[in-house]
Amino acid sequence: MNETPILSIEDLHVTFPTPKGDVRAVRGVSFDLGREKLGIVGESGSGKSQTGRAILGLIAGRGIVHAKRMEFDGIDLRNASAQTLRAIRGNRISMIMQDPKYSLNPVITVGRQIEEAYLVHTRAAKAEARERAMEMLKAVRIRNPERVYDAYPHEVSGGMGQRIMIAMMMIPEPDIIIADEPTSALDVTVQMQVLAILDDMVTQRGMALIFISHDLNLVASFCDRVLIMYAGQVMEVREARDLHNAEHPYTRGLLECLPRIDAHGESLAVLQRDPAWADLQ
Amino acid sequence: MNERSAAVSMHGVGLRDWLLSNAPHSGFQARCQRFYLAWLIFRRNPIAMIGLVITLGLVLVAIFAPWITSTNGLQPELMNRLQPGSSEHWFGTDELGRDIFDRIVWGSRITLYIVGLVGMIVVPIGLVVGTVAGYMGGYVDNVLMRITDIFLAFPRLILALALMAALGPSLENAVLAIAVTTWSPYARIARAEALTIRNSEFIMAAQMQGASTAGILYRHVMPLCISSVIVRLTLDMAGIILTAAGLGFLGLGAQPPTPEWGAMISTGRQFLLDQWWVPTVPGIAIFVVSLGFNLLGDGLRDVLDPKSGE
Amino acid sequence: MISVQGLGVTFGHGSSGFQAVADLSFEVERGESFGLVGESGSGKTTVLRAIAGLIPGVSGRLTVAGETLGPKRSKRFRHLVQMVFQDPFGSLHPRHTVDQILSEPARIHRMNDIKNRVLRALEEVGLDSSFRFRYPHQVSGGQRQRIAVARALIIEPEIVLLDEPTSALDVSVQAEVLNLLNHMKRERGLTYMLVSHDLAVVSHMCDRLVVMQHGRLVETLAIEQLRNFTPAHPYTSQLLRASEGYDRAAVETLEDDL
Numbered sequence: 001m002n003e004t005p006i007l008s009i010e011d012l013h014v015t016f017p018t019p020k021g022d023v024r025a026v027r028g029v030s031f032d033l034g035r036e037k038l039g040i041v042g043e044s045g046s047g048k049s050q051t052g053r054a055i056l057g058l059i060a061g062r063g064i065v066h067a068k069r070m071e072f073d074g075i076d077l078r079n080a081s082a083q084t085l086r087a088i089r090g091n092r093i094s095m096i097m098q099d100p101k102y103s104l105n106p107v108i109t110v111g112r113q114i115e116e117a118y119l120v121h122t123r124a125a126k127a128e129a130r131e132r133a134m135e136m137l138k139a140v141r142i143r144n145p146e147r148v149y150d151a152y153p154h155e156v157s158g159g160m161g162q163r164i165m166i167a168m169m170m171i172p173e174p175d176i177i178i179a180d181e182p183t184s185a186l187d188v189t190v191q192m193q194v195l196a197i198l199d200d201m202v203t204q205r206g207m208a209l210i211f212i213s214h215d216l217n218l219v220a221s222f223c224d225r226v227l228i229m230y231a232g233q234v235m236e237v238r239e240a241r242d243l244h245n246a247e248h249p250y251t252r253g254l255l256e257c258l259p260r261i262d263a264h265g266e267s268l269a270v271l272q273r274d275p276a277w278a279d280l281q
Numbered sequence: 282m283n284e285r286s287a288a289v290s291m292h293g294v295g296l297r298d299w300l301l302s303n304a305p306h307s308g309f310q311a312r313c314q315r316f317y318l319a320w321l322i323f324r325r326n327p328i329a330m331i332g333l334v335i336t337l338g339l340v341l342v343a344i345f346a347p348w349i350t351s352t353n354g355l356q357p358e359l360m361n362r363l364q365p366g367s368s369e370h371w372f373g374t375d376e377l378g379r380d381i382f383d384r385i386v387w388g389s390r391i392t393l394y395i396v397g398l399v400g401m402i403v404v405p406i407g408l409v410v411g412t413v414a415g416y417m418g419g420y421v422d423n424v425l426m427r428i429t430d431i432f433l434a435f436p437r438l439i440l441a442l443a444l445m446a447a448l449g450p451s452l453e454n455a456v457l458a459i460a461v462t463t464w465s466p467y468a469r470i471a472r473a474e475a476l477t478i479r480n481s482e483f484i485m486a487a488q489m490q491g492a493s494t495a496g497i498l499y500r501h502v503m504p505l506c507i508s509s510v511i512v513r514l515t516l517d518m519a520g521i522i523l524t525a526a527g528l529g530f531l532g533l534g535a536q537p538p539t540p541e542w543g544a545m546i547s548t549g550r551q552f553l554l555d556q557w558w559v560p561t562v563p564g565i566a567i568f569v570v571s572l573g574f575n576l577l578g579d580g581l582r583d584v585l586d587p588k589s590g591e
Numbered sequence: 592m593i594s595v596q597g598l599g600v601t602f603g604h605g606s607s608g609f610q611a612v613a614d615l616s617f618e619v620e621r622g623e624s625f626g627l628v629g630e631s632g633s634g635k636t637t638v639l640r641a642i643a644g645l646i647p648g649v650s651g652r653l654t655v656a657g658e659t660l661g662p663k664r665s666k667r668f669r670h671l672v673q674m675v676f677q678d679p680f681g682s683l684h685p686r687h688t689v690d691q692i693l694s695e696p697a698r699i700h701r702m703n704d705i706k707n708r709v710l711r712a713l714e715e716v717g718l719d720s721s722f723r724f725r726y727p728h729q730v731s732g733g734q735r736q737r738i739a740v741a742r743a744l745i746i747e748p749e750i751v752l753l754d755e756p757t758s759a760l761d762v763s764v765q766a767e768v769l770n771l772l773n774h775m776k777r778e779r780g781l782t783y784m785l786v787s788h789d790l791a792v793v794s795h796m797c798d799r800l801v802v803m804q805h806g807r808l809v810e811t812l813a814i815e816q817l818r819n820f821t822p823a824h825p826y827t828s829q830l831l832r833a834s835e836g837y838d839r840a841a842v843e844t845l846e847d848d849l
Contacts, residue, residue, distance in 0.1 A: 043761040043762065043763060044732075044761055158631075187630035187631050187788070188630065188788065188830065188833040188834055189630065189829060189830065189833045190630075191833070192833045192837060192838075192841070192842045193842060195837050195842075196839060196842040199837075199839055214761065214762065216762065217836050218836060218837060220836065221835075221836030221837040221838065222836075222837035253763070254762060254763065257762060257763055257765075257766035258762060258766075258791070259765075259766070259769065259789075259791040259792050259794065259795040260791055260794070260795075261790050261791050261794045261817065261818060261820075261831065261834060261835075262794075262818050262819070262820070266773070267770040267773060267774075268766040268769055268770055268795065269766065270763070270766050270767055270770065271763035271766065273763075
């Protein structure tokens, strides 16, 4: 990366106090983000989702966030006031989550929700908001934007729901989009279409994308760089095209235990978990 | 040495380990662990603990009645009538000179009798009707729910009165009347739970194994419905006590000289102005016990509510 | 072993009825691992449930191990055919211990020596006896799925229906469970019907497969056709392309969803 990163995270820790002791979900994660597609890959419990939420200050309830550095475009996110965070959230850093069923309000039409998203961050007349909403629906390649505009969330398919979420997130033209398993609930062909939209957003509008997923192959083919997480720590960082030359035994183990369409052995390689991986690196 | 005697012979730290161990050795140990963990959650709620203490207090008072009372509360002693509270008669005496404290204590047995008997009738009936209706759906569901609706439509006290008029006034008939008017909501609750459960994959698995419908209802559906029903019962207990008191007040429940609390209020109400303790003390007893059951029910709901997680 | 002819499944009645599966026909040989592949709404899970006798609205002719299936499944069928479900948490009763979960099928089929069968079943799926009295929420997702497999196999069926058995599991756990399934199949000479949306899993596990879309059969394939990327039908090619990972250029060739 030759330019200054738009997001800098150094030594991020997220801890949840529970009656049975502290749960350390994220333990010392560091990375820089430029105008690129960065993938964060991990299995359940790896801390990948919590990392994304920590950036936006969305850690639930009692979670404690700690970092040496959490800087977005010169703003220190660690000590930012609630007001500053509100201005950033949704406006300059947006988040797309897994299931549009749970992210969209079921009793308001799609069009109105997009309008609302617009009006939250900009003072504008209703007519202007409607126009922008239509524009965004077209930008995410929805063929009949007028029909979708007046539809309710339960009337549209999963893939369309995610496109609508992307449209909503795009309206304020954020600098960074954090996508947490945005395509995991979608069919494989629909996944590709939704990813193409995200891809175009990044290349055409110069956005940065953090793509959180459990799907190693998908991330390797979609992103520019990949972060592999395990037990709250970063095991390895690689250029995506170089992922198959990964060195860390965890990454290699993950790659080897994936079934492949063209290969067929008697059994799949099984990941041997080395307890040393969970130790603080 | 079998599992139960092993548990009994442990004490102190050993018992706690047994209750918290990660690999239980028997179904008995596993069930004890579940109850223990539920107890730990329950214990954290001070209000629920108050409810538990009151309820336990009621039970203990009822059990130890012969030992904590000096009389059986039934013998009139007209020389002593309408005496205020004193060291000899803690709550004073009523219009027939009977010690009110003793009557309250013996009356607690009646309260427990009513509440327990009603519970033992409505819970099984509501559970069976509700789970069968919810699980089987269709025609069976319709018929059972319409029957439930009919009972639900009547105001509780009015239907109880009508039944008492038909059956004659007595404590047992009062219990029956209350049970008949109370069971419907339990069926609805059980049915609502059964509806959510019936499409679960574990039910499908049981069907795949060839389990009979009765088997599925008894082993799979009912265990998941019973917590909501029990919570509803504890929250309902106050209402049951009050209905029984209401019937007693109208002379339709326990007949004199039985020291049923509602009847005590009824016969004592004419003395409210000058000898206030005669109707008021039983009133306070009803209030305290109803409150206790309510708080207990609230606490149980917090523990058994699936949303709070296990 | 399994013969499906003209299978149709309708949800609801009359005008509000929805045809989930229409005119589906295929055969599964004894000892085969047969895959059903498709996207959501393709009806693949519905087919499995129709064979299992878990849903109404089924038409067509189903024959399993020589027995033509009627509206209710016989005791013999319930002994011969078992199922492993997708959601490891949802397929185990939350209030039953592992011992109860495994004993129940054995009890229903009047087997003897249930305690030892349970211990053996646990051992075969790689769990030790300490699991016997745990509750489902006390074990991990992969372990739950192993218990589900143990439950399916404890009564010694010949056919196992697998409904996306590893979709809800982490990749590393998936490998273990798939290996276990293959191992059990070899050991006991089982016949599998595997439903999955993941072509790589099907490619690893199956000998033949059908591809479904919108409740209809698209094509029947031998596994080599999948592994060599040589299906006949363009829809299957589209699925294969999309399974290969993201490719911006390839996306243009995919049909747009409405």
